[in-house]
Amino acid sequence: MKLTAICIGRAERLPGKSYKSGIGKSEVTAPVMIDTAGLVGDAVCNTKHHGGPDQAILLEGSVTLDWWGERLNRPIPPGTFGENLVIEALDNRDMAVGDRLHIGDVLLEATAARIPCNTLAARMGDPKFASLYNEAGRPGIYCRVLRGGVLAAGQVVSIEPYAGQRVAIPDMLLAGGRRLPEEDRRRMLAAPVSLRMRALLSS
Numbered sequence: 001m002k003l004t005a006i007c008i009g010r011a012e013r014l015p016g017k018s019y020k021s022g023i024g025k026s027e028v029t030a031p032v033m034i035d036t037a038g039l040v041g042d043a044v045c046n047t048k049h050h051g052g053p054d055q056a057i058l059l060e061g062s063v064t065l066d067w068w069g070e071r072l073n074r075p076i077p078p079g080t081f082g083e084n085l086v087i088e089a090l091d092n093r094d095m096a097v098g099d100r101l102h103i104g105d106v107l108l109e110a111t112a113a114r115i116p117c118n119t120l121a122a123r124m125g126d127p128k129f130a131s132l133y134n135e136a137g138r139p140g141i142y143c144r145v146l147r148g149g150v151l152a153a154g155q156v157v158s159i160e161p162y163a164g165q166r167v168a169i170p171d172m173l174l175a176g177g178r179r180l181p182e183e184d185r186r187r188m189l190a191a192p193v194s195l196r197m198r199a200l201l202s203s
Contacts, residue, residue, distance in 0.1 A: 005078035025079035026193025054194035098162030114140035
């Protein structure tokens with residue numbers, strides 16, 4: 001696997017919205033510094049729902065983006081979904097909370113599924129896109145940065161599976177909208193999920 005794209009966003013207003021968002025990300029060609037807050041220079045506007053140490057990076061697999069391209073019958077350039085990183089040959093459905101990605105000196109840990117919102121729907125120009133995204137069951141993957149450094153497109157990516165009981169990223173998407181059986185809730189809380197998801201599961 002390789003890191004095929006790095007994307008950075010700037011604060012801008014989407015059509016029909018009064019607030020600014022950093023979801024509009026564009027691919028960059030130069031190496032980028034990454035620390036516990038994410039990619040240096042990347043805009044995060046709604047800090048209540050996005051960003052923070054447990055959701056510092058949003059990544060997508062190229063297999064998933066290719067699937068979306070076929071599903072939507074349109075090109076899906078890097079950054080379309082607001083992702084920071086695109087990983088070659090990765091299917092998002094194969095990732096679990098706690099899986100770690102080694103990219104050069106950088107170490108990331110998967111923490112949660114991307115939950116679709118009205119901002120994503122506006123970005124895609126489709127008010128029903130959040131529902132479509134949920135139904136697809138192929139959510140983007142939020143990560144915390146365990147070790148920062150410099151990222152550059154083309155770097156080799158290796159995945160270290162979580163040693164504990166696996167909680168698939170798509171399962172986290174489902175958990176965001178319904179009450180879970182106690183056994184499933186405890187299994188998810190035992191994994192290194194993000195603070196926002198932990199609060200949701202604990203409520």
